[in-house]
Amino acid sequence: MISPVGIAVISANTVREAVRSRVLYTLLFFAVLLIGTGVLLSTLTYVERERILQSVGLAAIRLFGAAIAIFVGIGLIHREVERRTIYTILSKPISRCEFLLGKYLGLVATIWIQLVIMGLAFVAVSWLAGAPLTHQIGLALGLAAVELAVIVAFATLFSAFTTPMLAALFTTGLYVLGHLSRDLRDLGARSDDGGVRLVATALYRVLPDLESFNLTTQALHALPVSGHEVGLALLYGAGYCGALLALAVVVFDRRDFK
């Protein structure tokens, strides 16, 4: 049986580690700086200044959020094994599954805290520039949070069995592919070759569809977003995270800590 207490203790400590890490503050600083830079970029044009400002801001949030998730996530488990801190932790009444879930949830909480800080910077810059703050922007940031949870799940899975270098390669690769998987599906659909269609569809089913979490266009143009669309994206994100974490637990449970 999984104990929530052990998971909570590990999560809280993972957040504490992040709070005391200078590297994360540096990344966060640059993210906020880039959001602010939108003000400068928007002065280069006379039309749609507010839209450019918000476009740069949302892009910065998504990109830096993903960078932080990958950067921290790839070493999440590996670092514990490499530095042997895991020896004393697993000798306590906590299972490997609880440890892994605790680390994952701690990192997701950290990334979401940073997302809130970046979101606040975005709101401040938009308000100062007189750009509209629509509820679609809130939804876009909400789904960006789900996307980051999926990226952290990928990083956690890879970190559970390989080196940070390879985990970074795999996670970044899947992040890029995840944003191209819809194009791949559409490309296959347009092909006359049945084999190509089959492969493209299969790849689309396996690869993450990270564009499901991208509401940037709707946010910038204040287009309507259906609750059905958001609900499906949430379910998809939760299911994907669950599957990745289940796989990570199976892999991690079989490991020997030499």
Next chain:
Amino acid sequence: MNAGEIVRVEGLAKEFRSGLGLRRKRAVDGISFSVREGEIFGFVGPNGAGKTTTLKLLMGLIRPTAGSATILGHDVGETAFRRHVGFLPENPYFYEYLTGREILGFYARLSGVPGRRIRERVETLLAWVGLEHAGDARLRTYSKGMLQRVGIAQALVHDPSVVFLDEPMSGLDPIGRKEIRDLVLRLHGEGKTVFMNTHILSDVEMLCDRVAIIVKGAIRYEGPIAEFLHSDERKADVVLARVSLELAAGLDARWGPLTGRGEHVELHVDEKAIHDVLAQALDGRAEVVSVTPRGASLESIFLSAVREGGDAGPGGPP
């Protein structure tokens, strides 16, 4: 499990694979032993004998290839019973960004110590290991000896009934070693069972009730330490200074070969003969520099076990 047995290991084996699984090394080769309630058990062996691998198997850090191990009647693959188990790994590593107080609080919470008791346990343990003055400093500023003390404290913070120590004196100065020895005896006095991995025979003789000798992954001997201590074979090294030629000749003739060490001479004699040797030396106006008991029987059993193990048996861990 027999009554009073805290640890039971039966036919435990661990094989490591490397090179895409093609190369195999058997680090532990079907060992069996038991540890009884309230005793200090010494798990002795040379470097690479399989001591740490065995301890990692007991702590569930690696999975056995064959055999079984139970602690307090629970399979070591289980989790919940670990609230009664303490573990100090060799050269322990901790989160350096935490302070001494924070890390002990973290382990206490992980071990299920009730929230209202955590502060009290942390302060008690910090005082026990002499770190109350450094409790608010980050661990990255701690010396190796201080980290070893944190390791001991985290192993005991939840008041376990059985404690596993992997080379607890490793890297400590003589004062630190003495403090750890005192701590082990104190745990013993409180009725706790202590399992200690070590290759330092003097520590084993001083502390342990029973001992198992492991060489190249196989147990070569298991038995009570008292058998060694009451053996007739115990020896002592006697070092003398200002020995006249006449006295040297007399000592040499009566007690065996005399070896020179600078201005000092040394004799290797039976423990029973020490009184006579010293009397003869003092009569001859020599100065007694030192008398060092040698655990000849444990040492000899250990050495012969290592020699036997060299002839046969599996390789050490990778």
